[in-house]
Amino acid sequence: MNVPVIFRTSLFLLVVASLSGCFGSGSKSEPSICQLLEENDEWAQPLVLAQNKYGTPLSLTLVLLEQPLSELEKQHVQPRTADWDEYRVRSENWGASQKSPYDAVDFIGWFTRESLKRNKISWGDVSAHYLSYRLGHGGYHRFEPEKYPELVQQAERIEYKSSLWQQQLKNCKPQLQEKSWYSKLKFW
Numbered sequence: 001m002n003v004p005v006i007f008r009t010s011l012f013l014l015v016v017a018s019l020s021g022c023f024g025s026g027s028k029s030e031p032s033i034c035q036l037l038e039e040n041d042e043w044a045q046p047l048v049l050a051q052n053k054y055g056t057p058l059s060l061t062l063v064l065l066e067q068p069l070s071e072l073e074k075q076h077v078q079p080r081t082a083d084w085d086e087y088r089v090r091s092e093n094w095g096a097s098q099k100s101p102y103d104a105v106d107f108i109g110w111f112t113r114e115s116l117k118r119n120k121i122s123w124g125d126v127s128a129h130y131l132s133y134r135l136g137h138g139g140y141h142r143f144e145p146e147k148y149p150e151l152v153q154q155a156e157r158i159e160y161k162s163s164l165w166q167q168q169l170k171n172c173k174p175q176l177q178e179k180s181w182y183s184k185l186k187f188w
Helices: 005-023 033-039 041-054 058-064 081-091 101-118 126-142 149-170
Strands: none
Touching: 033 041, 033 149, 041 058, 041 101, 058 101, 058 126, 058 149, 081 101, 081 126, 101 126, 126 149
16 A cells, blocks of 8 residues: 555654653643542542432543632533523522532533433543533534534543543552542442
């Protein structure tokens, strides 16, 4: 098979760029999800409660949170207004606050379970859950991926991060001490 030189060169540069990200480019790497949860253990109980209540995997909940876990003064979820209002009505949580870890995580659990029911999105399809969260349930149903390749790429990055965090969560147990968030978790 005769592959054009330009294609081989582009492929080589793409592989080199990808590998440089894996092996470090001198920049500080992101902390693992275990480190983030250990530093912010107020998230442990809401995460476990939401997982037990809705079935949403921890890694999916964590990746859908819009703000970093350590920035507690900011909103933790930024849902569409109609979705937030529907959540407050259906959950009868009239005083729900987007600044509360409990309410933010409960909203994510509720929303992803609704995505499971309404759009038949499996728990393992993180990209689809992300798109549903960004577009709303109806918007997701009408979504045409070929018209929005940037959004599809963003959803793929979110899926990758969720997969990475899912693997890291499996390894949190040996890294954490008795008083950490892990000691509060009963599902492992």
